[in-house]
Amino acid sequence: MTSYFSGPRDGPSPASSPLSPPSQRSSALSNRLTSVLSASYADSDIRDALETLSIRGIHNTAETRRQLRLDVQKEVVDCNGEIVRDFGKVAEQLKRIGSVITSLNQTCNEMRKHIDIAKQETTPVLEEATALIQSKKDTETKQQLLDAFSKHFMVPEEELMVLTSAEEPVSDRFFDVLARVKQVHNDCELLLGGENQRLGLEIMEMTKRHLNAAYQKLYKWIQKEFQSLNLEDPRISSSIRRALRVLAERPSLFHSCLDFFAEARDYVLSDAFHYALTDAMASANGAGTSDRTVKPIEFSAHDPLRYIGDMLAWVHSTTVSEREALEALFVADGDELARGIQAGLTSEPWARINEEDEMMAFNGHKALSDLVNRDLTGVSRSLRQRVELVIQGHDDPITCYKVINLLSFYRATFSKLVGPNTQLVDLMQNLETFTLKHFEALMGEQVTSLSSDQLALAPPPDLSPPEFLLDALENLVSLMKTYEGSVGPDEPSDTDADNSFTPVMRAAFDPFLNLARSSSEELDDPTAQIIYRTNILLAAQATLSPFNFASVTHMARLSSAISALRTNLLDIQHDFLLENSGLEVLLAALEPFSKSTKDHEDTSPENSEKGAQSKPQLTDLTSLPAFQPEALVRSSQQLDDFLPSALMDATDHLKRLQSASLIQSVTEDAVEAFCRDFEFVEGMIIAADEARGMTQVTLGTGASIISGRSGRSSRKTKPDGKDGEEDDESGDQWSLRSLFPRTTGEIRVLLS
Numbered sequence: 001m002t003s004y005f006s007g008p009r010d011g012p013s014p015a016s017s018p019l020s021p022p023s024q025r026s027s028a029l030s031n032r033l034t035s036v037l038s039a040s041y042a043d044s045d046i047r048d049a050l051e052t053l054s055i056r057g058i059h060n061t062a063e064t065r066r067q068l069r070l071d072v073q074k075e076v077v078d079c080n081g082e083i084v085r086d087f088g089k090v091a092e093q094l095k096r097i098g099s100v101i102t103s104l105n106q107t108c109n110e111m112r113k114h115i116d117i118a119k120q121e122t123t124p125v126l127e128e129a130t131a132l133i134q135s136k137k138d139t140e141t142k143q144q145l146l147d148a149f150s151k152h153f154m155v156p157e158e159e160l161m162v163l164t165s166a167e168e169p170v171s172d173r174f175f176d177v178l179a180r181v182k183q184v185h186n187d188c189e190l191l192l193g194g195e196n197q198r199l200g201l202e203i204m205e206m207t208k209r210h211l212n213a214a215y216q217k218l219y220k221w222i223q224k225e226f227q228s229l230n231l232e233d234p235r236i237s238s239s240i241r242r243a244l245r246v247l248a249e250r251p252s253l254f255h256s257c258l259d260f261f262a263e264a265r266d267y268v269l270s271d272a273f274h275y276a277l278t279d280a281m282a283s284a285n286g287a288g289t290s291d292r293t294v295k296p297i298e299f300s301a302h303d304p305l306r307y308i309g310d311m312l313a314w315v316h317s318t319t320v321s322e323r324e325a326l327e328a329l330f331v332a333d334g335d336e337l338a339r340g341i342q343a344g345l346t347s348e349p350w351a352r353i354n355e356e357d358e359m360m361a362f363n364g365h366k367a368l369s370d371l372v373n374r375d376l377t378g379v380s381r382s383l384r385q386r387v388e389l390v391i392q393g394h395d396d397p398i399t400c401y402k403v404i405n406l407l408s409f410y411r412a413t414f415s416k417l418v419g420p421n422t423q424l425v426d427l428m429q430n431l432e433t434f435t436l437k438h439f440e441a442l443m444g445e446q447v448t449s450l451s452s453d454q455l456a457l458a459p460p461p462d463l464s465p466p467e468f469l470l471d472a473l474e475n476l477v478s479l480m481k482t483y484e485g486s487v488g489p490d491e492p493s494d495t496d497a498d499n500s501f502t503p504v505m506r507a508a509f510d511p512f513l514n515l516a517r518s519s520s521e522e523l524d525d526p527t528a529q530i531i532y533r534t535n536i537l538l539a540a541q542a543t544l545s546p547f548n549f550a551s552v553t554h555m556a557r558l559s560s561a562i563s564a565l566r567t568n569l570l571d572i573q574h575d576f577l578l579e580n581s582g583l584e585v586l587l588a589a590l591e592p593f594s595k596s597t598k599d600h601e602d603t604s605p606e607n608s609e610k611g612a613q614s615k616p617q618l619t620d621l622t623s624l625p626a627f628q629p630e631a632l633v634r635s636s637q638q639l640d641d642f643l644p645s646a647l648m649d650a651t652d653h654l655k656r657l658q659s660a661s662l663i664q665s666v667t668e669d670a671v672e673a674f675c676r677d678f679e680f681v682e683g684m685i686i687a688a689d690e691a692r693g694m695t696q697v698t699l700g701t702g703a704s705i706i707s708g709r710s711g712r713s714s715r716k717t718k719p720d721g722k723d724g725e726e727d728d729e730s731g732d733q734w735s736l737r738s739l740f741p742r743t744t745g746e747i748r749v750l751l752s
Contacts, residue, residue: 153184153203155210164213170221175242178214181207218243219253226261262374269318270378276314277386304390305402311383312410315376319417319424322372369418380427387431391438397446400439401479401504405486407432408500440507446472447511457519463532463656465539466519472512473543479504480547501549509554513540527572528656534565535658566666569654573670576653577646578677582638586681589626593618593684618691621684622736632739639742643750647671671751679744685736 040046058064155163159177162168185207191200222243248254277297297314300306391400411428418424450456456468465473483501513536520532541558544551578584621627626635642649650670654663 153187155181155184155207160210163210164217166217166220170218170239170243174214174218175246178211178218178246181210181214185211215247215250215253218247219250219257222247222257223260226257226264258371262371262377265322265375266378269322269375270382272318273314273379273382277311301390304394304399305406307390308387308403309406311386312406315379315383315424316410316413316417318379319372319376319414322375323368323417326368326371366419369422372418373423376424380423384427384431388434391435395442397439397442397508398475398478398482400435400442402482404432404435404439405482407435409486436503440503443507443511447515450512450515457515457522459519459523459528459532463528463535464658465536466516469512469516469536469539472508473539476505476508476550477543479508480550483549484547499549499553502553505550505553509540509544530565530568530572531654531657534562534569534662535656537562537565538659538662566662569657569662569666570669570673573650573654573666574673577650577670577674580649581642581646581674582635583674583678583681585626585631586635587677589624590681590684593621618684618688621688622692622734627685627688627736629734629739632736636740636742643747646751675744675748675751678742678747682740682742682744685740689735689737 058068155177159180162173163177163181168174185204188200188204188207191197191203222240225240225243244254244257247257279296297307297310300310387403391403394400407428411425411432414422414424414428450468457466460466480501483504516536517533520529520536523529523532537558541555541562544554544558575584578587625631647667650667651663654666657663
């Protein structure tokens with residue numbers, strides 16, 4: 001390495017030789033300077049050299065620079081000598097170590113020989129120890145498996161006593177042990193999957209015996225608890241609810257237990273119903289505590305409606321209480337019962353009633369309704385007997401119909417409470433049908449009794465509706481009001497052609513109306529018959545019209561019958577006007593002319609030829625007896641006498657009709673028909689005069705001059721109709737119009 005203080009180790013540099021020329025010295029110096037200047041002071045060698053110089057504390061002087069090389073070389077030599085001496089010591093130590101290693105190798109060889117001998121001697125012992133250790137491990141593993149198996153699959157004897165012994169109570173411990181035994185029974189299926197199935201079969205057989213004994217114990221315990229169960233407390237104890245949920249896994253025992261419960265409750269509720277009827281027990285569900293402030297239901301037996309209502313109210317209250325008491329079991333625990341029954345159907349396939357039971361899910365609401373109905377079987381039987389006995393002994397139709405409405409109300413109530421297809425709903429329906437039949441029988445007896453009473457059937461002198469019909473209509477109004485009140489404002493009204501009130505109408509209205517109609521045949525006067533029948537129908541119509549549910553089935557027939565009778569009344573009133581006015585005689589005489597006019601309107605060839613042969617001529621009108629002067633004058637006088645009081649007489653003719661509006665309407669239509677008839681007669685008279693060539697000149701106050709075709713005077717007619725002067729040449733030339741001077745306009749004015 002090139003140094004600033006020393007040159008090459010071989011000898012002095014040529015640049016420093018005194019024999020070198022000056023140019024070489026300057027060149028060497030420059031090279032040295034260049035080398036120094038180009039050296040990097042960051043070089044580690046230079047840095048170490050400088051640090052060494054700094055440590056030595058050497059001052060940069062000429063003497064120091066001359067001695068530095070020698071001093072350094074001397075130090076190097078000294079260092080090398082020390083290293084050689086140190087390596088000599090190391091060599092001596094290595095020799096000693098080599099001897100020691102040689103000694104150790106000999107010792108190891110000897111020990112290896114001894115070990116080989118010992119190994120040969122201990123190998124059988126080690127093999128035996130290893131086998132023993134492995135056997136110990138296997139035994140410990142088997143012991144652990146046995147302990148785990150015994151702990152899981154074996155139930156201690158004391159726990160089995162809790163499960164099967166009748167002396168041990170059914171407590172939480174019983175259910176815990178039962179759950180464990182069921183788990184063991186289910187887990188035995190894993191044992192059956194192995195090669196040796198005997199152990200699994202034996203354990204399953206043992207657990208099955210224990211489970212059957214446990215379920216039998218639970219079944220008997222529940223029956224015992226049901227005997228002392230008080231349903232007045234709306235909450236069933238949690239132990240019974242839990243026991244029933246567990247027992248549901250045995251459907252046969254579960255249903256048998258429910259049957260026992262239903263029989264027990266049936267007896268209790270029947271006894272409670274008997275006490276409520278006779279001994280006034282305060283509790284509606286047979287609590288057994290007397291309340292002397294409450295009268296027995298039998299005290300109101302004289303009033304069928306109240307008696308039946310009290311019994312139905314008791315049954316309804318009992319049903320509600322019974323449902324509330326059992327609702328926690330079948331509704332709140334319905335899912336658990338369903339799972340238990342489904343598991344039971346799987347384990348007891350013979351417990352299925354039919355093939356569909358496997359697919360059908362348990363319905364808690366339906367099971368609740370069925371059990372409540374079964375609990376009330378005895379009460380329903382007793383209720384039916386008493387209601388039928390009371391209805392059979394009662395003969396008031398209105399009360400019977402009120403009972404029908406009461407039964408209908410409770411039928412709808414029970415349908416919402418326990419379901420539509422239940423025993424209570426069927427009972428209400430049967431009682432309702434029975435009461436309706438008795439109601440119809442009572443109505444039939446009344447009709448039969450009236451049919452044999454001629455005095456009651458005799459029409460009144462004023463032709464008003466008979467008394468028995470008015471009584472029947474009054475009873476019908478009571479029935480309709482009862483029905484209207486039972487339907488309620490929020491329920492839809494029965495307006496169909498046949499509604500629930502139609503059977504009542506057929507029993508309480510139609511027979512009496514038909515009987516009243518038939519009684520009109522006792523009247524000899526046809527006019528009186530029609531008026532009598534009209535009054536009957538008007539009374540019936542007025543009774544039904546306020547009630548849509550009743551009138552919708554009968555109003556159309558009544559309206560049609562009244563319309564037909566109105567037509568008859570119109571004919572009667574028309575005939576009365578024609579007869580009393582004298583116009584009837586003239587119309588009868590003009591009937592051939594009226595027929596010829598109708599035939600003339602028919603333009604068929606046969607009618608035209610026939611009409612030409614038989615058609616009367618207007619000139620022949622004066623040859624008719626009714627149109628002779630004396631007869632025509634009488635008719636005119638009769639008409640004049642009739643007109644002043646015609647409306648009063650016509651109204652009085654129908655005065656027994658009990659409808660002023662109908663009388664006015666019929667009379668107005670009859671007057672209109674009379675005016676049309678008079679207009680026809682007037683037209684025929686004018687046409688006949690024109691056909692005879694007669695003209696009329698009015699002289700005033702009824703006198704007129706009649707002129708013939710030649711224009712000369714024929715005669716002079718006086719107001720009294722007598723001829724004042726006759727024409728010698730034509731004595732038959734007299735005017736019909738002069739003898740019958742009234743006009744249609746005058747008639748309409750006088751009759752308006």
